[in-house]
Amino acid sequence: MKKYIKFFMTGALLALSIGCKKDLSLINKSAYTSDTYFTSDAALNEAVVATYAGLLHNGMWAREWYFTFDLLGYDAKNNQPLVGDLLQLAQYNYGPDQNQMGQIWSALYQIIARANVVIDRAQVWKPDPNKPIEATHQTQYIAETKFLRAYAYFQLVNLYGRVPLRTKYITLPTPADINLGRSPVADVWAFIEKDLKDAEAGLPVSYSASESYGRATQGAAVALLGKSYLYEKKWALAQTELTKLTQAPFSYSLAPVYNDLFDDPNQNNPALNPETIFQVMNQKWTDWGVGNQYYVFGGQETWGGKATHSDRAQEYGWNDWNNVLVTTTAVKAFTYPNPVTPAVNYVDPRAAFTFYGDAASGGQTQYCQQCTPGVPPIAYPYASKGYAWLKYEYYNKQSSFGGPQSGINGQVIRYADVLLMLAESYIQQGNTGAEPLALINKVRSRPSVNALLYPSLGSQANAMSILMRERQLELTGEQSRYFDLIRWGIAKQTINSERQIEDGTQPFQDKNLLFPIPLAEKNANSAVAADISGDWN
Template sequence: MDLINKNAYTYDTYFTTDAAVNQAVVATYAGLLHTGLWAREWYYTFDLLGYDAKNNQPLVGDLLQLAQYNFGADQNQVGQTWAALYQIIARANVVIDRAQTSWKPATPAETTDQTQYIAEAKLLRAYAYFQLVNLYGRVPLRTKFIQQPTPAEINLARSPVADVWAFIEQDLKDAEAGLPLTYSSDNYGRATQGVAVALLGKSYLYEKKWALAQTELAKLTKAPFSYSLAPVYNDLFDDPNQDNTTKNPETIFQVMNQQWTDWGIGNQYYLFGGQETWGGKATHSGRAQEYGFNDWNNTLVTTTAVKAFTYPNPQNPSVNYVDPRAAFTFYGDAASGGQTEYCQQCAPPKPGVSPVIAYPYATKGYAWLKYEYYNKMASFGGPQSGINGQVIRYADVLLMLAESYIQQGNTGAEPLALINQVRSRPSVKATLYTSLGSQANAMSILMRERQLELTGEQSRYFDLIRWGIAKQTINAERKIEDGTQPFQDKNILLPIPLAEKNSNSAIAKDVSGDWN
């Protein structure tokens, strides 16, 4: 009974080759598409909480609780997101430790790979902590792989927010130094140096370190980086074009559905909890099916979000202007600016008959176009969308850079040009601003630009929280649209999950009011 099975892998015997460590890195990326993150819960949680989306009647009970801000520490999505982010951290810690301890690179090429793998792990670890600190505030900092943790290491107390941010910054600086600018096509989707720069700049912005954010984000606008806006807005949310740097030079970091050459759909229902058990290497999102008006139709675009696309003309404020991005974001009536037709690329039912079909619910509500397939098919038929999730794209960076200027009191040529650059995308060609005016006016313009450009990309919730206007904004919007004011002061942070309190005595003692 005491004999050692020499055929069994251990932490010391498995991670001894380039291939094995690479597998561990890929497994760390895989966490992005687990329950609680981009497979399903992420888009529901933050589209609903940010009030880009609202529930349609079919929305199931636990998601309805999110839509109504009627949730607590036992909410599935709250716990699943926490667990998925810490799973990424745990795997990243294994990579960082084993790549330096168990594996001894034998060639210069392997030494280069070692640097890259460690940098990728630090980037993913920083991404996870970035989400944790913004969502939950003080969280345990688990910074290293521990094969046999002590009770004190298991019951780790929460660290101050400042310490978590400092750890994120250092990881991203290390990642920036160790990541390549580009990869070969078979590794498209892995984190590049640009991802580290963008996330570090975003971290500085969230910390209100405006000058540092400006310096970091500005790097992405010049050599050696070559990002630019995708000429066709919808190429960012359409599967054939997302993995094509010619058509889509805008993506900086995306969660790749069907990312690796030997990965595929697997079991189409894996997103409901079957990661790494159903169908092997399954990797996709359910968003197209779940949000689709001609499929499950679980959510609608809020009337508030739709109305934001109509505002005073930037060059003639006395008349209203309908932003062209409406037609790329939602289906609706002509007055709203929404797309009024679908199936533009569907096969004609018979020769000579146009495949274009009128959107059938224009008088009933506004449905999602972004991340949908309805330009090509009338109904998708299953929750296995291969459309990638945009995490950070160049338009977002340009607007964050503009904000960093404005927050420092600069409302002149630099931020004006950045905002107008986003508005002048060839497929959009929105009317340009001639000036931004006062700092307060410039921030109002910037806030609207972020809302319109990033609708349905899980950005607005985080923006409202960091700007300190979430409660007043969401309650005002909800009061008009559905007569409720659900956002409470405690909703600035998510509750610490019940499962974590039950398993970590240090956290259980630290939680106030059964929330955070």
Template sequence: MKKYIKFLMTGGLLALSIGCKKDLSLINKGAYTSDTYFTSDVALNQAVVATYAGLLHTGMWAREWYFTFDLLGYDAKNNQPLGGDLLQLAQYNFGPDQNQVGETWAALYQIIARANVVIDRAQVWKPDPSKPTEATDQTQYIAECKFLRAYAYFQLVNLYGRVPLRTHYITLPTPADINAPRSPVADIWAFIEQDLKDAEAGLPVTYSDANYGRATQGAAVALLGKSYLYEKKWASAQTELTKLTQAPFTYSLAPVYNDLFDDPNQDDGTKNPETIFQVMNQKWTDWGIGNQYYVFGGQETWGGKATHSDRAQEYGFNDWNNVHITTTAVKAFTYPNPQNPSANYIDPRAAFTFYGDAASGGQTQYCQQCSTGPVDFPFASKGYEWLKYEYYNKVASFGGPQSGINGQVIRYADVLLMLAESYIQQGNTGAVPLGLINQVRSRPSVNAPLYTSLGTQTDAMAILMRERQLELTGEQSRYFDLIRWGIAKQTINAEMQIENGTQPFQDKNVLFPIPLAEKNANSAVAKDISGDWN
């Protein structure tokens, strides 16, 4: 899939920027329209991959996504180099005109718009009867775009609440179409559920190596189960997520935790049988690929074919070092031993998550695979720094954005913990949820002491919350977890009060503000905003 997304960063815009029929007295008969372009398997495939390419656009996974939700979830805190709009996020000091708030909205709706085009055009395309694979491809393309559309609406409804529900491609939109009103949250969730049910029915369980990275049936099941969990439909979440633990699915935990965040080990099914859906990145090697700094707005324009991530460069302690891991996140890895609560235990996942000192459990060396040999991490001068998504085990510094490490969206450990939560939320704290949590702790490279009991429902949820924090630190999960559990304000304010003396989270921060650009462009939305926020 890396090849596909890499290709579409230059070619994909062509496939989807065409299509609006215009009433012109002079018609260029050589020009494409939405009726004449999407008439082959090749063209539709290009359009599907262009929809995936939206995951790397401004506001999304090439750069802004991890900053936004690591900072807001207080996994990360700003270092001195961090400034401007990102600093506003770190301080919860932003409004409707904040860049990332608007960019993420725009990128998600771009994915939706592209998905709508593909679904519409693929449904009217007539596959060649002499080519049996084309009918299969038609079903797959529609299902892939329904998955991506559901993913986009999942993020929109969680971040902004009521949003316009744009469900199909409109060749010539009217003013009423352009100024679509905000839909009830229940309607958006219902639309997400149906898209994911359709995607589950139409997607394959696996792909050939050439198509690795495309959304699978397992990805649709996982996102549908996650949607049910977020909607508090516990029994439905349990039923859906359980599917992933059974045939035909063969997911399991990656034996070595860091293989999930290693290029190329993350793409090796033997070393990483855990990933269910990830955003694919291609390592930048030279300017022939594209611009090394495309993440600053060069997608599909001056960036060329570059599709790498700059997270390693931005977070790396020997590079730009714009953020630190929070002390709160570090301290979470030390907790009472499940088998001897009177003694503290340092979770081994600490050494896969951050650099630190021996007392914290953090990794104390880097450059383990460098020709010069291992180097002691300078904790005295650096403090706690990020290791996850970094590759300082291979080089001492990066020299610019170039990481090919994929972004984990949903992986099997996440599914096991969500499944455990679905049981606990129904009052079941017995052997099944206990076994699911212990399964995550039993990863060979972690091998943490197992719980013998989850206790009461309150106790079980506390254990589950901690497990999700430790397992998924720095994976943009905690912000969403704290919001859906209803404890974001009290948790983040308490943690930030200890570290920097502030309590910036306000009641309104449970949702993002509606972006100023949307208010200016959509009169129906502009009339339906309370307190200049949401």
């Protein structure tokens, strides 16, 4: 089931920026207000799309998101060209004025602000009784934006802990509204759960082909709610919720070819990729003719050539900018005791789909296999390049990408992740038997991978060790490991141990368990500023 978004901005953005009504002696009767603009199905739809658009704002999926969490989770490490603020991330040498910290905060609250507008305006909108589809859309629009609002708060509470809980669209904000204090973590989680339950009830299982461009489905809400329960350590609730995705009416399954998840156009073909539950769509240099889109280096709605895309292929690409490398730690994780005969080592087949390397590591040793039909593959220059990224790259099609306009979508939630989260929910409750074993082995037995299956998981501690490795291998370079290490409570010991071996440093400090509250928020919100300890959080 595909979900990818056709981002377009229209006059809805003008209306979304209105924060108050001024008492003027002369009123422009043709100007939009929040009362006059959101009065049609089309206008509300535009506002919903504008809410999705926050996913590609600065700090999010177009560029900074993958750098931030691949570096902090130590899937990636800096190469020599990586300088400036990104290098500070790689070294855990960041503070409240770090660009990425502020950009992520700002983008997520922009999503929340827009969602609040849509939810408020859609609730007072009167659908045309002669057009039944409008009543359906009213329910859908509210559910979509509640999903997006929950997604934003999910990221905020995990990254920053206690945060201001802004739940309503306020036309005339008071100083108290502006200087809103931070809510307890438990309250934020409760709000996320409520939004996702509402979204699950209001979202369709699927959309028509003309409406399906990246919109959140019921499956996306179920997946994020189950993930929320897992992060809250509500294991039984996580098990119940995530199990839904393995049954009708849902029809998710693993993509037969692993890299169809990270390659265009196969990622958008439901026959080849039935695995994606929610993704951020990119479309290389495409002009849809419907408003300004996004350029990777910060265009947002104001400019950008009407294209949504990511710069990851160019910035991570070993034959392009080569800003980051795959860590030796990540590479070595793909070699581990054989599941059947533990006395000997086993090289996981997913290595060849994840990174370029040498034969001993299991990494891909050839590239540009399809540049010209009939021309043999080219040997990857491991001796000079070392371990480099294959995921989200184009080197199966061309020897150099050469531009910041990758059309490969960003995977936010996919079915393999759900299966592993479901397995974890069993294991965390002490069940290491048939159910979690089958889920883990299902991921390993993807047709293009066919990794050896585990005959058993053993004790709870051993089962968790296997589960942790499975998540690391399956989701390498997908901005997952940082969040996993934090929620498992092993981030400091794991990162420092790995860094000590690889580069002789131990950069992770206790304060790094949460991001610092951004300096811009401290300057703008006196209640938050007064609630910060040690100039950090």
